[in-house]
Amino acid sequence: MKVAFLTAPEGVEQVELTDPYQAVEKAGGTPTLISPKSGKVQAFNHLDKADTFPVDKVLADTSAAEYDALVLPGGVANPDFLRMDEKAVAFVRDFFEQGKPVASICHGPWTLVEADVVRGRTLTSWPSLRTDITNAGGVWVDEQVKVCTGGPNALITSRKPADLPAFCEAFLREFGKASG
Template identity: 80%
Template sequence: MKIAFLVAPEGVEQVELTEPWRAVAEAGGTPRLVSTDSGKVQGYNHLDKADTFPVDQTVAEATVDEYDGLVLPGGVANPDFLRMDAKAVAFTKGFFDAGKPVAAICHGPWTLVEADVVRGRTLTSWPSLRTDIRNAGGTWVDEQVKVCTGGPNTLVTSRKPDDLKAFCAAALEAFGAT
């Protein structure tokens, strides 16, 4: 199981990257960091800079075919940047077109809204995205984790870092690791 973690060069909520990454690795999978730029990405603990992480591949180099699933970590700036990058949006949409599982947490669903893949789906997120998701044709729920199989693929979403345990378990199941 090879899983892409798509993040912007800055603004990813560190724990929303590192915990799912660890879960994929501990399940015997291969997590890979994909970003819009090469080099390193800057993690954040809320608004404070945290660690940096080496990019494995740029979104321009990556293809959906080489991955079994996608994780979209949150942080406010991270998905806001990704949704403005046409290649990142197309990469995300490609997982839906290919019927591959996607997991997004916190503000991560902003990229899904931009990719126009939430229509007819039920998902959760950080509460401030509720209106964006509804305006994009999705149904927003306030749940720790929501697994939506009513579309071309399995979509796993969660609200916030406190939901990471449930999010990681549901994502691993969607990726076929359990």
């Protein structure tokens, strides 16, 4: 199972990157950290700088066709930067067009909204995204994790870092169905 992790050069919530990344590794999969720029990604613990992580692939040098699934970690700044990057938005949209599962946590669904892929889907997120998701045609629910299979692919979403155990379990199950 090859899983793309798309993040901006800075602003990703560290635990929302590291816990899912490690879950993929523990499950025998191959996670790849992708970003619009080469070098390192600056993670945050809420609003404070945390660790940096090396970028495995630059967004311009890869495509959704190379992966079985996509994870969009949150952080307030991370998805806001990604939604302003046309290549990042197109990369996300390609996973939906190819019917591949996508998982997103916290503020991560902002990028999904920009990619126009939430219409008719049920998902959860950090509560402040509720109006954005609803305005984009999605149905927002306040649940620890939501798996929506009513579309071209499985969409797995979660609200916050406290939901990470349930989020990782759910996306690994769905990713396994898709790649197995």
